[in-house]
Amino acid sequence: MADDREYRKHYEFLKGEVEKRLAQVVAERKPHTVYDPIRYILKSGGKRVRPVLLLLSCEVVGSNIREALDAAAAIEVLHTFTLVHDDIMDEAETRRGRPTIHTTWDSNVAILSGDQMVALAFRSLLRTKSVPVKHIAQELTRAFIEVCEGQGYDKEFEERTDVSVEEYLRMVEKKTAVMISTATAIGAMVGRGARREVIALRRFGRFLGIAFQIQDDMLDIVGDESEFGKKIGGDLKQGKKTYPILRALESVRGRDRELIRRVMQRKVRTKRQIRDVRRMMESHGAIDDTRELVRLNTRRAQAALGPLRACRAKEMLHWLADELLVRSH
């Protein structure tokens, strides 16, 4: 697949540009309490999916990615901030394969350096020159508001045992999809795309984001720890209401249903119990159903690209959706 190699190469190029701009976002050194953890987490790797999508969205509307690098760095820094604060709330020990900030330092350091990342994200975005910043700043702010609301629902759902699939999907929309659709929309805006291009790219990002979160939920049960970068079964232990769980709850009866109930009540803690949940879910088709929903949303995302002009960036967005979602499991 010659195309595949070319796409991968271009992805790495865009990712490299993002890395360079990220290094510039944190020029400050002191106070160490604030900037050391920020550098630590920003250097923890990660696929940089959101900023690369932002750059591709700028390319697909016919503009140079140089104009969008500040915005791309902004979206990655804002996204990383959400991980830092969520990890405190979720008591997560690892992230991107390394100890979390609140584990390496402490919660106070993680709160404060997270706050600073929000400020740095806005500073970077406001450096954008190609368009007046008002609309893109409003976009970033709206994403920020919705991601907090999504996290609020996610935490509230932990305490509830009657969450519906619809409620779950609304939460995912806010918690994950909005940040990705904002990345693609801002990319198109910074590239001075037409209204219909902004709409198409926002739609693409939205479905991709939904697929992304559902896949993440699934990997918490069937994933490979070293690839996943965080511990398997973390969601289960916390009583997170994820799609595979809610899906299983709808159809499973008898003793297996009791097991699901135990998950909902946060009584599943050991590796063995997590393995039991996995086996049960596989046998009842809940995992296959989840995989199907990932596929469906990926296809919707790809279909949303329709109105865009044919070009390499468009092909790459299509390819990337498959790459991130369908082929990855």
Added chain:
Amino acid sequence: MADDREYRKHYEFLKGEVEKRLAQVVAERKPHTVYDPIRYILKSGGKRVRPVLLLLSCEVVGSNIREALDAAAAIEVLHTFTLVHDDIMDEAETRRGRPTIHTTWDSNVAILSGDQMVALAFRSLLRTKSVPVKHIAQELTRAFIEVCEGQGYDKEFEERTDVSVEEYLRMVEKKTAVMISTATAIGAMVGRGARREVIALRRFGRFLGIAFQIQDDMLDIVGDESEFGKKIGGDLKQGKKTYPILRALESVRGRDRELIRRVMQRKVRTKRQIRDVRRMMESHGAIDDTRELVRLNTRRAQAALGPLRACRAKEMLHWLADELLVRSH
């Protein structure tokens, strides 16, 4: 004092306008985990000094305060966010005379609702119509960056016993003064003030902010709990390096110096010990010196108003500096 009554009345009018706009900033209700604590803290009262200063700065350059209300609400919400997160880090139990958010709910709720307040502050600021938002958004972002740095230094100083008065003053500049000078500068900018007016008002806010923080440090030792709205001696217990402490450390010898050392090492915990510290500081003139520094910075702030045209708003800024600082103790 007829003027005094008139100023007070206008202050209350401006404060009332701020309250109304603040109520509009949080139109959302759900998720409750996010919005209930925000409403709780925003309704906890407070003098609304920063937004009122912002509105007066808009008036003093000759514009209508209506144009500045979104920015005024933004500065108050951003300031309140810093209190919410600082209170978690400082383990403070009360704020504005009521239990803090992390005490009423928990730390996670306080982290998340604090984050959301940042987003709401930016949303409000971006609604400003009188000027292109780029510069005022950059101002708010810079204040946000510096206040995080200030808090970082403040926390680092807790662990150190060799903090100098100079280091302390640099920290105060960031932690407190920048938010106030940003309020006055944004007020002038939104009111389309001339460059020299923006500079004068920024200077006014800066010195006022320094005076404000030093007074706050002093009230932690000699204040009245019911007026202060938070517990006396909180800074002492935490080993905060405040001006009166650093000042006393410079001059006090013998057994009293030992008492100061104990404060620095966070060994002063009981009410009786706090009383001892207060008595010792009073007898050595550290409190008088601190009061003098508050006065000095208040005068500097008032002198900075020089270049502004004579009008009621200018007189009020002058009066307000006395009111907040010199007459209040």
